[in-house]
Amino acid sequence: QLQLQESGPGLVKPSETLSLTCTVSGGSISSSTYYWGWIRQPPGKGLEWLGSVYYSGSTYYSPSLKSRVTISVDTSKNQFSLNLSSVTAADTAVYYCARRRADTVIDYWGQGTRVTVSS
């Protein structure tokens, strides 16, 4: 059974960089069939896609966050990571990592990790 697990600080100061890692177990991140992405959900609000990465390293970012988001993949560790720079309180959210199939279905989600931006 595939599992995704987010890890990283739960508290980040304003203007700093939020960094999270997603560890994939029970399957290979190097499969050509899947994309790996980050999705967040501010308190009481809806889901927002931040970006995704292919095992080859190709990346796709949300147009609204493109200037602040970097996603990378480490196939040797079966992990992919998110960096979000210059954070503000508006970046406070639950951050999910997820796997998306080639047919657009997001079939596996991590449990989510809550990140608060506060001094």
Add this chain to the structure above:
Amino acid sequence: SSELTQDPVVSVALGQTVGITCQGDSLRRYSTNWYQQKPGQAPVLVIHGQNNRPSGIPDRFSGSTSGKTASLTITGAQTEDEADYYCNSRDSSGYHWVFGGGTKLTVL
């Protein structure tokens, strides 16, 4: 702002049928997936590729698309169906994932 539009709130009487809609130009070209999210939990896929149910999803859940509108139908809603529902597809460029704003379903 989302390229997929959903009604924020929908209610249904217990045992009745309810439809949740999602509108967006990209839905004319790309398939729609639906996710159910209960408080404090990660979303769960309930319908994909217009009308396919993953294993374990009750057959009271179904999906359809007409033009730029996708619909999730629950036939005989149960109390456990009370949740937020999100549609998901690609944006008009085809490269980016996009979600609807979500619909909060209340079962009365």
